[in-house]
Amino acid sequence: MGKPCIICVAITGSLPTKANNPAVPITVSEQVESTHEAFEAGATICHAHVRNDDETPSSDPEKFARLKEGLEKHCPGMIIQFSTGGRSGAGKTRGGMLPLRPDMASLSVGSNNFPTRVYENPPDLVDWLASEMRTYDVKPEIEAFDLSHILKAKEMSDAGALVGTPYVQFVMGVKNAMPADRDVFDYYVKTVARLFGPETPWCAAGIGRHQLELNHWAINAGGHARTGLEDNVRLDRNTLAPSNAALVRRTADLCAKYERPVATPSEARDILGLKAA
Numbered sequence: 001m002g003k004p005c006i007i008c009v010a011i012t013g014s015l016p017t018k019a020n021n022p023a024v025p026i027t028v029s030e031q032v033e034s035t036h037e038a039f040e041a042g043a044t045i046c047h048a049h050v051r052n053d054d055e056t057p058s059s060d061p062e063k064f065a066r067l068k069e070g071l072e073k074h075c076p077g078m079i080i081q082f083s084t085g086g087r088s089g090a091g092k093t094r095g096g097m098l099p100l101r102p103d104m105a106s107l108s109v110g111s112n113n114f115p116t117r118v119y120e121n122p123p124d125l126v127d128w129l130a131s132e133m134r135t136y137d138v139k140p141e142i143e144a145f146d147l148s149h150i151l152k153a154k155e156m157s158d159a160g161a162l163v164g165t166p167y168v169q170f171v172m173g174v175k176n177a178m179p180a181d182r183d184v185f186d187y188y189v190k191t192v193a194r195l196f197g198p199e200t201p202w203c204a205a206g207i208g209r210h211q212l213e214l215n216h217w218a219i220n221a222g223g224h225a226r227t228g229l230e231d232n233v234r235l236d237r238n239t240l241a242p243s244n245a246a247l248v249r250r251t252a253d254l255c256a257k258y259e260r261p262v263a264t265p266s267e268a269r270d271i272l273g274l275k276a277a
């Protein structure tokens with residue numbers, strides 16, 4: 001068997017609604033229930049945004065606090081990763097939950113286009129989010145929407161701006177950003193190994209119909225895998241995913257196909273250099 005594969009479940013995001021798929025968890029209690037089921041199916045990182053009751057994105061630290069409490073209670077050992085992404089608020093409100101000291105938080109280190117707008121990550125905000133993560137000992141996950149974001153992470157890491165070795169998430173298939181291109185993916189893998197060392201863990205996420213494809217590529221190439229309703233609400237063109245857990249099970253089945261065990265919470269914490277729960 002190969003090395004353990006960490007499965008990250010991105011449970012909610014800031015875009016999909018119940019109209020897209022009724023299984024998208026919106027309230028904190030729905031989020032805890034959906035994550036618990038995904039945890040039992042093998043997910044060991046929960047990547048989370050929070051929502052208002054009308055399903056619009058929120059950055060309310062109180063909701064993040066209730067989510068963290070619920071996850072710690074129902075998913076013991078699971079790695080909690082909060083999003084500091086730009087759809088949930090503007091400026092410093094994006095990092096308002098970092099004092100809660102989640103295990104990890106997503107960090108975008110550069111700007112790019114999204115389907116209908118610019119995804120703005122100005123340098124002073126990136127530096128501030130990274131400094132808050134240092135203050136509260138939160139390990140960043142670098143969201144690489146572009147090759148330049150991986151090199152920026154190297155520069156920040158060398159300057160001591162990031163907690164621990166960067167854990168890079170390749171995000172591919174966002175319209176107007178980096179497509180799911182196999183040659184680029186291979187170059188991303190090579191670049192992480194060159195900049196951070198050949199054993200450095202990394203992860204990949206594909207958006208929409210590219211989710212399954214990126215799961216194949218990442219698991220087969222020795223990386224870690226992200227799934228979940230944030231990135232994709234379907235099992236195939238005609239079938240809505242019945243739950244986050246169903247997507248996690250599909251990813252776990254791929255791990256078996258490529259002869260990689262699904263990482264346990266303690267293995268995942270060890271691989272990422274996180275303290276035991």
Ligand SMILES: [Zn+2]
Pocket residue numbers: 010013014047048049083085230
């Ligand atoms: Zn997200």
